[in-house]
Amino acid sequence: MPDKKPLSSVNDFVVRFANVNGSGSASANELFARAVLRHGVPVSPRNIFPSNIQGLPTWYEVRVTEEGHLGARGGVDMMVAMNPQTWDKDVAGIEPGGYLFYDSTKPMPSSKFRDDITVIGVPLTAIANSTYTDPRQRQLFKNIIYLGALCALFDMDPKLIEQLIGEQYKGKEKLLSSNVHALHLGRDWALQNLKCPIGLRIKKADKVGDRIFIEGNSAAALGAVYGGATVCAWYPITPSSSVAEAFTSHCQKLRHDPETGKAKYAIVQGEDELASIGIVIGASWNGARAFTATSGPGISLMTEFIGLSYFAEIPAVIMNIQRAGPSTGMPTRTQQCDIIACAYASHGDTKHVLLFPEDPAEAFEFAAAAFDLAERLQTVIFLMLDLDIGMNHRLSRPLKWDDSRQYDRGKIMTAEMLDEGRDFGRYLDVDGDGIPYRTYPGTHPTKGSFFTRGTSRDRYARYSEEGSVYADNMQRLVRKFETAQDLVPRPLQANAAKPTKYGVIYFGSTAPAMDEAIGLLEARGHQLDRMRIRAFPFHSSVASFIADHDFVYVVEQNRDGQLRQLIVNENGIDPVRLVPILHYDGTPITARFIANAIGDHQDHLKVTPLRKAVS
Amino acid sequence: MTYIAKPKFHHPGLEKNALGFIHRDYEGKISTLCAGCGHDSITASIIEACFELSIEPHRVAKISGIGCSSKTPDYFLGNSHGFNSVHGRMPSVLTGANLANRDLIYLGVSGDGDSASIGFGQFAHSIRRGVNMAYIVENNGVYGLTKGQFSATADRGSKSKKGVVNTDNAIDLVAIALQLGATYVARSFSGDKSQLVPLIAGAIQHRGAAFIDVISPCIAFNNHAGSTKSFDYVREHNDAVNRLDVITGRDPITVDYAPGTVQIVEQHDGTKLALRKIDADYDPHDRLGAMTFLQKHAAKGQIVTGLLYVDPDAEDLHTHLNTVEAPLNRLDADALCPGSAALEKINASLR
Ligand SMILES: Cc1ncc(C[n+]2csc(CCOP(=O)(O)OP(=O)(O)O)c2C)c(N)n1
Ligand code: SF4
Numbered sequence: 025m026p027d028k029k030p031l032s033s034v035n036d037f038v039v040r041f042a043n044v045n046g047s048g049s050a051s052a053n054e055l056f057a058r059a060v061l062r063h064g065v066p067v068s069p070r071n072i073f074p075s076n077i078q079g080l081p082t083w084y085e086v087r088v089t090e091e092g093h094l095g096a097r098g099g100v101d102m103m104v105a106m107n108p109q110t111w112d113k114d115v116a117g118i119e120p121g122g123y124l125f126y127d128s129t130k131p132m133p134s135s136k137f138r139d140d141i142t143v144i145g146v147p148l149t150a151i152a153n154s155t156y157t158d159p160r161q162r163q164l165f166k167n168i169i170y171l172g173a174l175c176a177l178f179d180m181d182p183k184l185i186e187q188l189i190g191e192q193y194k195g196k197e198k199l200l201s202s203n204v205h206a207l208h209l210g211r212d213w214a215l216q217n218l219k220c221p222i223g224l225r226i227k228k229a230d231k232v233g234d235r236i237f238i239e240g241n242s243a244a245a246l247g248a249v250y251g252g253a254t255v256c257a258w259y260p261i262t263p264s265s266s267v268a269e270a271f272t273s274h275c276q277k278l279r280h281d282p283e284t285g286k287a288k289y290a291i292v293q294g295e296d297e298l299a300s301i302g303i304v305i306g307a308s309w310n311g312a313r314a315f316t317a318t319s320g321p322g323i324s325l326m327t328e329f330i331g332l333s334y335f336a337e338i339p340a341v342i343m344n345i346q347r348a349g350p351s352t353g354m355p356t357r358t359q360q361c362d363i364i365a366c367a368y369a370s371h372g373d374t375k376h377v378l379l380f381p382e383d384p385a386e387a388f389e390f391a392a393a394a395f396d397l398a399e400r401l402q403t404v405i406f407l408m409l410d411l412d413i414g415m416n417h418r419l420s421r422p423l424k425w426d427d428s429r430q431y432d433r434g435k436i437m438t439a440e441m442l443d444e445g446r447d448f449g450r451y452l453d454v455d456g457d458g459i460p461y462r463t464y465p466g467t468h469p470t471k472g473s474f475f476t477r478g479t480s481r482d483r484y485a486r487y488s489e490e491g492s493v494y495a496d497n498m499q500r501l502v503r504k505f506e507t508a509q510d511l512v513p514r515p516l517q518a519n520a521a522k523p524t525k526y527g528v529i530y531f532g533s534t535a536p537a538m539d540e541a542i543g544l545l546e547a548r549g550h551q552l553d554r555m556r557i558r559a560f561p562f563h564s565s566v567a568s569f570i571a572d573h574d575f576v577y578v579v580e581q582n583r584d585g586q587l588r589q590l591i592v593n594e595n596g597i598d599p600v601r602l603v604p605i606l607h608y609d610g611t612p613i614t615a616r617f618i619a620n621a622i623g624d625h626q627d628h629l630k631v632t633p634l635r636k637a638v639s
Numbered sequence: 640m641t642y643i644a645k646p647k648f649h650h651p652g653l654e655k656n657a658l659g660f661i662h663r664d665y666e667g668k669i670s671t672l673c674a675g676c677g678h679d680s681i682t683a684s685i686i687e688a689c690f691e692l693s694i695e696p697h698r699v700a701k702i703s704g705i706g707c708s709s710k711t712p713d714y715f716l717g718n719s720h721g722f723n724s725v726h727g728r729m730p731s732v733l734t735g736a737n738l739a740n741r742d743l744i745y746l747g748v749s750g751d752g753d754s755a756s757i758g759f760g761q762f763a764h765s766i767r768r769g770v771n772m773a774y775i776v777e778n779n780g781v782y783g784l785t786k787g788q789f790s791a792t793a794d795r796g797s798k799s800k801k802g803v804v805n806t807d808n809a810i811d812l813v814a815i816a817l818q819l820g821a822t823y824v825a826r827s828f829s830g831d832k833s834q835l836v837p838l839i840a841g842a843i844q845h846r847g848a849a850f851i852d853v854i855s856p857c858i859a860f861n862n863h864a865g866s867t868k869s870f871d872y873v874r875e876h877n878d879a880v881n882r883l884d885v886i887t888g889r890d891p892i893t894v895d896y897a898p899g900t901v902q903i904v905e906q907h908d909g910t911k912l913a914l915r916k917i918d919a920d921y922d923p924h925d926r927l928g929a930m931t932f933l934q935k936h937a938a939k940g941q942i943v944t945g946l947l948y949v950d951p952d953a954e955d956l957h958t959h960l961n962t963v964e965a966p967l968n969r970l971d972a973d974a975l976c977p978g979s980a981a982l983e984k985i986n987a988s989l990r
Pocket of ligand 1: 705706707708709726749750751752753754777779781782783784785790857
């Protein structure tokens with residue numbers, strides 16, 4: 025019996041699987057997460073993996089959360105320790121009173137355990153070896169065997185897992201039955217040899233509703249399909265590759281002409297990011313909706329072309345799935361660290377529109393909207409995801425589409441308009457919103473053609489290096505950026521339960537942790553109004569929100585407080601009014617972290633200064 | 640203002656092509672390049688080829704990188720859209736444009752600095768993908784616009800204007816295009832209009848990646864003794880494999896009565912190339928033969944010009960991607976958006 029009372033909780037705990045990359049554990053672990061969902065209990069899983077294909081440690085964490093918290097919680101209640109390499113660290117990471125689940129085929133010295141946790145040994149290798157002869161089968165089914173044992177320990181309904189296996193191996197009867205068999209091997213062993221269930225339990229509930237379980241990258245790719253993207257050019261880089269891969273598979277299912285079988289899309293794996301963005305710009309210049317997906321190092325390479333897109337006013341959509349930088353940084357760890365690099369990408373005076381979705385549903389919506397915005401504003405639009413949203417499954421409200429929605433193709437001068445005698449100057453500000461008209465190549469035999477260049481030109485697209493002509497153009501680009509402010513998704517605001525002098529600003533993948541942190545902070549007696557920023561350029565309400573509070577915390581996942589810098593820079597705000605709350609070790613920010621950081625700061629404010637007290 | 644517009648003056652008796660266009664309809668702004676620059680002669684040949692082919696000028700998209708050569712699209716086909724992109728990156732922009740609208744004619748214009756140095760990768764990859772385009776490199780062996788540095792096509796041992804000897808090996812873009820599977824490969828000389836015009840016309844008519852390397856002396860920085868890209872040098876070392884005319888569906892536009900055997904090369908789109916062979920053994924359908932021929936002559940210090948290779952049954956990137964016949968830029972929401980019912984199904988599959 026451990027010297028600490030074993031943790032006991034129904035539908036609210038964290039299980040972490042420690043595996044070796046390449047051991048085939050990923051699908052078994054995901055099956056566990058899905059099985060919990062089938063019990064009607066929300067989960068929030070996270071992949072923690074190295075930038076390596078085989079051999080290095082990998083973890084998969086499932087937060088079981090009846091409350092539906094989708095951020096990471098921090099801490100581990102049960103560790104399924106399948107990796108000898110990381111054993112010590114894994115055992116050390118278990119919360120006091122927690123559980124250690126391990127393969128007990130080989131005896132372990134007692135020094136390898138802890139006194140304050142419950143140790144559960146199952147001879148997984150022995151069971152697998154006595155049943156299977158093929159080494160790969162032994163390895164793969166070992167994963168399903170531990171899943172079976174957990175099913176008994178957590179008191180889960182095996183029927184629901186069988187159902188999932190059935191869906192996964194539909195039509196592959198042999199695989200189906202052998203997986204179900206392995207599941208029961210583990211479950212039966214546990215029921216016969218262990219005290220089941222333990223303190224951590226899964227009980228059927230009805231808390232999932234109609235929500236879907238999807239990765240942000242896949243949702244963004246689907247947004248591109250719905251948003252009418254026909255050209256995708258990309259170059260592989262973690263964590264963005266799965267956007268292009270998902271776009272490919274969605275298109276294969278949804279975008280073939282039923283009669284001819286031909287593709288209503290073109291996907292090119294570029295030779296590098298330079299080519300990828302070049303293809304996007306060429307396609308958009310020619311009137312197709314085009315995008316690329318990349319990550320930080322790709323953005324670095326694309327910046328020259330991004331400047332061209334800005335200055336020559338060519339639409340482009342770039343999905344940046346951020347990872348930890350600088351340089352190669354930590355390729356498989358999450359951060360929100362490309363804010364400045366994207367907002368001001370390229371040389372000279374440039375500014376770009378950034379969109380910050382918080383979850384897969386918004387990734388879908390913003391991705392589709394990005395194509396409208398790119399064409400409306402004739403500029404590059406960045407969809408800023410990160411590894412945490414991009415490569416993890418999240419529970420999300422179902423994706424929605426309004427069938428009456430038409431694409432906003434922006435200001436296009438057609439042959440008819442030209443024939444009517446409309447004055448066409450490619451860079452004329454006809455409507456005062458800074459957005460000029462463009463013509464597609466091939467529009468008209470004698471009217472409307474122009475030369476696109478990154479070199480300075482006048483309102484009629486004629487090459488000119490005259491200072492006043494250049495300045496006129498640059499001023500119009502500023503007007504256009506101001507127009508963008510009202511076209512991009514507005515920030516969302518929520519007031520604290522009680523009036524407060526303090527606010528918090530956050531964005532993107534930080535949102536679920538922030539939502540949960542608010543509750544934790546309230547429990548500590550701190551009230552905060554909050555604002556979730558969803559786009560750059562910032563809407564005017566951002567400045568007023570800051571003005572309305574004594575000071576505002578800015579929560580972000582990078583070292584330098586990049587969003588804070590951007591707010592200060594763009595709104596001329598006194599930096600003292602914005603308190604940075606920064607998390608940047610590559611793991612997703614947690615509610616505990618936010619609540620502690622803000623809570624401690626707030627506690628300090630409540631301490632009466634000594635001088636004041638004595639005077 | 641640094642650009643110069645051409646006076647709009649039309650002589651009533653000017654020659655018209657099959658569509659009723661006159662030469663002027665294929666011209667652009669007045670060139671701002673150095674007087675005598677080889678690039679201007681190439682511009683003239685492009686104008687001539689488009690005139691002869693009776694192309695609708697506005698159906699051409701002319702795309703370039705950065706450099707003196709890349710400026711030239713401004714000087715021809717004034718009624719078509721041009722795109723002076725970034726240094727060396729013309730091929731990707733052209734690829735994207737081509738994907739968006741397969742119905743236009745794509746003319747890529749580049750320099751040797753543009754294509755053989757900074758854009759070497761993009762050149763190679765657009766060729767290997769089989770983008771349907773006429774890719775013309777105006778090759779002067781130097782960086783013209785940045786004033787005379789050696790480019791990667793400068794021959795080893797050739798001298799710069801300042802007398803510096805180039806010690807690096809040269810990149811032969813033609814050899815590389817052949818190796819990478821270009822389906823139409825030619826070399827010519829800016830000063831040889833009678834050879835260049837039909838080569839350009841053939842490249843435009845060709846469906847697939849057509850590449851022409853045109854040696855184009857830089858008057859300002861590379862037209863001296865010691866240069867292997869000067870007018871004199873090229874005239875002395877030029878060995879043409881064939882002369883050709885392009886026969887479209889109609890009568891031949893120009894007829895060449897010069898002696899020699901004639902070989903008709905039929906292209907996929909029905910266009911026929913009539914080759915007047917100078918070397919009786921030369922077979923422009925033999926990729927390997929072309930590569931060997933090129934190398935043998937290069938070893939002798941000879942520059943082979945003419946159509947070196949053509950694959951009449953070439954495919955292009957659209958074929959490989961199996962894209963619909965309608966240009967992608969013309970598909971609207973009805974054609975592209977799977978709609979809410981499909982989304983409901985997707986939602987259901989994710990529960
Ligand atoms: C990224 C970048 N690097 C360098 C330059 C400067 N640059 C402009 S043109 C040029 C070379 C032009 O040489 P080439 O392509 O051979 O054309 P030419 O002028 O000889 O016709 C260079 C290096 C640039 N514009 N962009
Ligand atoms: S510098 Fe050379 S390449 Fe440039 S315009 Fe003058 S002659 Fe032509």
